[in-house]
Amino acid sequence: xxxxxxxxxxxxxxxxxxxxxxxxxxxxxQVDFGLEQDRSRRxxxxxxxxxxxxxxxxxxxFEEEEDREAARNFMDLLAAT
Numbered sequence: 001x002x003x004x005x006x007x008x009x010x011x012x013x014x015x016x017x018x019x020x021x022x023x024x025x026x027x028x029x030q031v032d033f034g035l036e037q038d039r040s041r042r043x044x045x046x047x048x049x050x051x052x053x054x055x056x057x058x059x060x061x062f063e064e065e066e067d068r069e070a071a072r073n074f075m076d077l078l079a080a081t
Contacts (some may be wrong), residue, residue: 002046026054039067047074
C-alpha cells in the first residue's frame with residue numbers, strides 16, 4: 001500500500017497527502033485501474049480508490065465473483081472500524 005501511495009501521491013504516509021494532490025492522484029489511479037490486468041494489483045488499486053470514494057461498482061470493477069466477494073468483505077471490515 002505504501003508503494004501505491006508513493007506512486008500516486010508522492011508520500012508513503014496517508015496522513016501526509018496534500019489535499020491538492022488528491023484529485024490528480026485519484027485520476028491516475030482510475031486510469032491505471034482500467035488498464036491493469038493483474039487481479040491482485042487491480043484489487044489493491046480498487047481498495048485505495050474506495051478509501052477516496054472513487055472506486056467503481058463491484059460488478060464493473062471485477063469480472064470474477066471471488067474478487068467481488070473479497071471486495072464486499074473489505075467493505076464490511078471498513079464499516080466495522
